[in-house]
Amino acid sequence: SLNCLDWSLLIPATKEMLALAEQLKGRFQGDPSFEYNLTEINAEAAARLTEGGKEPVIKEEARLIATIEQIDRAVGIVPRGAFVKTPLGSVHENRHFEGLSLVEAKKLSSYFHFTEPVNLKNKTLLEKADLDPSTDFLDSLEHDIPRGSWSIQLEKGGTVVVLRSLLWLGLTFYHVPMTKQFGYVYFGTGEKNLDLPFML
Amino acid sequence: HGPYQPHEPGYGLDQAGYSPYEDQIPDPQARMLAVKNAKAYLLKTSTRSGLNLYDHFANILTKILDEQPANTVDIIEDISKDVKWAQFRKKMDTLQDEHVFLPTFEAAEKCKALFVKEGGEEEREELDEEMGQPSLPNVMETAFYFEQAGIGLNKDESYYIFLSLKNLINVQPIQTCRFWGKILGLEMNYIIAEVQLREGEGEEEETGEEEEEAVAEGEKEMSEAEEEGEEKEKEAEPPKSTYKPPPEVPKEENGTGTNKYIYFVCNEPGKPWVKLPPVTPAQIVCARKIKKFFTGRLDAPVVSFPPFPGNEANYLRAQIARISAGTHVSPTGFYQFANEDEEEEEGDAYEENPEFEPPPVAEMVESLATWAHHVKGILKQGRCVWINPSQKSEENEEEEDEEEEDKEEGEEQQEERGLPLLTLISEDEGMKNIPAWTAQPSTYLIPQYSVAILQSNRWPGAYAFASGRKFDNIYFGWGHKYSPESHTPALPPAAQAEYPIGPGITEAVDPTVEEEMAFKIAQEEALAGEEEEGEEEEAEDD
Numbered sequence A: 001s002l003n004c005l006d007w008s009l010l011i012p013a014t015k016e017m018l019a020l021a022e023q024l025k026g027r028f029q030g031d032p033s034f035e036y037n038l039t040e041i042n043a044e045a046a047a048r049l050t051e052g053g054k055e056p057v058i059k060e061e062a063r064l065i066a067t068i069e070q071i072d073r074a075v076g077i078v079p080r081g082a083f084v085k086t087p088l089g090s091v092h093e094n095r096h097f098e099g100l101s102l103v104e105a106k107k108l109s110s111y112f113h114f115t116e117p118v119n120l121k122n123k124t125l126l127e128k129a130d131l132d133p134s135t136d137f138l139d140s141l142e143h144d145i146p147r148g149s150w151s152i153q154l155e156k157g158g159t160v161v162v163l164r165s166l167l168w169l170g171l172t173f174y175h176v177p178m179t180k181q182f183g184y185v186y187f188g189t190g191e192k193n194l195d196l197p198f199m200l
Numbered sequence B: 001h002g003p004y005q006p007h008e009p010g011y012g013l014d015q016a017g018y019s020p021y022e023d024q025i026p027d028p029q030a031r032m033l034a035v036k037n038a039k040a041y042l043l044k045t046s047t048r049s050g051l052n053l054y055d056h057f058a059n060i061l062t063k064i065l066d067e068q069p070a071n072t073v074d075i076i077e078d079i080s081k082d083v084k085w086a087q088f089r090k091k092m093d094t095l096q097d098e099h100v101f102l103p104t105f106e107a108a109e110k111c112k113a114l115f116v117k118e119g120g121e122e123e124r125e126e127l128d129e130e131m132g133q134p135s136l137p138n139v140m141e142t143a144f145y146f147e148q149a150g151i152g153l154n155k156d157e158s159y160y161i162f163l164s165l166k167n168l169i170n171v172q173p174i175q176t177c178r179f180w181g182k183i184l185g186l187e188m189n190y191i192i193a194e195v196q197l198r199e200g201e202g203e204e205e206e207t208g209e210e211e212e213e214a215v216a217e218g219e220k221e222m223s224e225a226e227e228e229g230e231e232k233e234k235e236a237e238p239p240k241s242t243y244k245p246p247p248e249v250p251k252e253e254n255g256t257g258t259n260k261y262i263y264f265v266c267n268e269p270g271k272p273w274v275k276l277p278p279v280t281p282a283q284i285v286c287a288r289k290i291k292k293f294f295t296g297r298l299d300a301p302v303v304s305f306p307p308f309p310g311n312e313a314n315y316l317r318a319q320i321a322r323i324s325a326g327t328h329v330s331p332t333g334f335y336q337f338a339n340e341d342e343e344e345e346e347g348d349a350y351e352e353n354p355e356f357e358p359p360p361v362a363e364m365v366e367s368l369a370t371w372a373h374h375v376k377g378i379l380k381q382g383r384c385v386w387i388n389p390s391q392k393s394e395e396n397e398e399e400e401d402e403e404e405e406d407k408e409e410g411e412e413q414q415e416e417r418g419l420p421l422l423t424l425i426s427e428d429e430g431m432k433n434i435p436a437w438t439a440q441p442s443t444y445l446i447p448q449y450s451v452a453i454l455q456s457n458r459w460p461g462a463y464a465f466a467s468g469r470k471f472d473n474i475y476f477g478w479g480h481k482y483s484p485e486s487h488t489p490a491l492p493p494a495a496q497a498e499y500p501i502g503p504g505i506t507e508a509v510d511p512t513v514e515e516e517m518a519f520k521i522a523q524e525e526a527l528a529g530e531e532e533e534g535e536e537e538e539a540e541d542d
Helices: A014-023 A043-051 A059-073 A124-131 B028-042 B054-067 B072-089 B103-115 B121-130 B139-147 B155-171 B203-234 B281-289 B312-327 B359-365 B514-542
Strands: A036-037 A056-059 A077-079 A083-085 A091-092 A112-115 A150-155 A160-165 A171-175 A182-186 B173-183 B190-197 B261-267 B329-330 B335-337 B351-353 B371-372 B439-440 B454-458 B462-467 B470-477
Touching: A014 A059, A036 A059, A056 A059, A059 B155, A077 A182, B028 B054, B054 B072, B139 B155, B139 B462, B139 B470, B155 B173, B155 B190, B173 B312, B190 B312, B261 B312, B312 B462, B312 B470, B329 B462, B329 B470, B359 B439, B359 B454, B359 B462
Parallel strands: B173 B470
Antiparallel strands: A036 A056, A077 A112, A083 A091, A150 A160, A160 A171, A171 A182, B173 B190, B190 B261, B329 B371, B335 B351, B439 B454, B454 B462, B462 B470
């Protein structure tokens, strides 16, 4: 939506969209039907598209969809214990989640990425023995590359813990310890911070 | 036993067909005995934890019936765990619990200090009479205007900042003060206040420092000279390097150019304000080349290439200077030059224009020509006013020399001209096809109360608003400039030549044997030729 009054539904992202959107750099224009000319940016991809019979342009809408998907996948996080996995494999919200304690909330390892786990199988057997399969089925934030790409701060005298992602500048996650409240929002330009390794 | 409550075992046993032991125990006496046995079993205390199953079930069922959560059967195990956990908490410990200070409590204490009204009314009256009332910025008003655009901190934090600015004014001799903005960091954030000290206050410290530096360097020079003298006596000196570092560009005086304002920072409102050191051109030049996050600690080192001269406090100050120079704007015409004649680049003074008539908000949004910079841009050299550094002599250690010596050794640097003060921002270049500024009104629905908002695209996080005669600038962000391309760090410079190349030490291929023989023959022929000529000459002379 552009004015919080009229909303339009976005389609889920496809792999093509993701691949093409990575080529585009720079700010968003603000107009969902704006078309980026692909030939200027990457002649090969444009050639491939024209062979397929499509025009070598990308609409900003597709770029928006791809960016949202990327952000969710890369930095969408939840606290540990908020979601549980049943023995059947399906994941549910944990009705009984009472929030992290203050000590736990300051540790990066108590937050998980909310996507398919990538690193889970690479852990040593010792570590795996400590895991609780109903709550620890996702990747924790500790092993994010590069190290230190999350900034964790306590606000309001320690009543709210705020995590900010440095990879996607503008992604903010909040959690009030000992309560069920948590969530994340993104306010920003929609560009990945590729300079992160230089900046730490 | 009266009618059994639902939570007691035995409930339902008196109804036919529900007892588990029905087929085994036909008569009621034995059934009662069986019930008692079952109950005794349930009451059996566990040796490990001191609980028994009967009480545990009773507690669980009580809790469930009290709270009535949805889908109880799915979370029954968690409820059971919780009840057990609740048991453990009540255990009495022989050790006394340490009185744990919650961080919330400590933070509240600090904020409480802000709210305490300053005592000593007499002092305040005296101050008022001597100097003019220092202007405390109305942070809440500014916050209100920015809130119309969706920018800003929440009310609590704005109010705390307001109170800490008041404290700052009472402590330091301040003439004007403004809330500059907030820069986010990894561990802690920075809240920054832009301040102008009363005249004559800040300069004493600085000259003190420089005198010390000069004295120290003088001493060092003496000791070096002595050492050199000794060495000369002992052995031939190793060749002196002909490298002369480029002369250092002197920093601008306090109160002008990049150092026009003094900045105070604190990590959180309630903590003491720390003054940032003035910025040097070398720091600005280096800050342009690196891109680092702020950690939140002022004494943290900035590890980068090219190596940054200073620690995080200096880097922060350099970024603040760049942001101020790049994004501090005001409606055109609000400020005018103090003297009509001095419209040169060195004219730094501007004052408010009493005849300024604010253009309507719609106009402010439509064209960028209604806004102008009121801070001088920074040249490549790192200063606002260009200076020719080779005019300073290189052997002099003192940096406050005002004599102009016309030695122009080394390279001549080109004079740089920057944009004059009060240029319109419509002349700001964009990057590629992105304009440098984006202007919007705060609301389309209520035009009579809307505010013109300006967002900078070059420094994401810098905003300005204008409404009638009121305007202000603010910054909320990480402190970095925007660039569409990725940041490429500077490459290390090429390795320096170790020695000057000359015929004396250049390698040459040794002549081969044939060449030597040929050369020898040629020489003999030449000699023979000369002797013949000599003989001929002698013959002629005769």
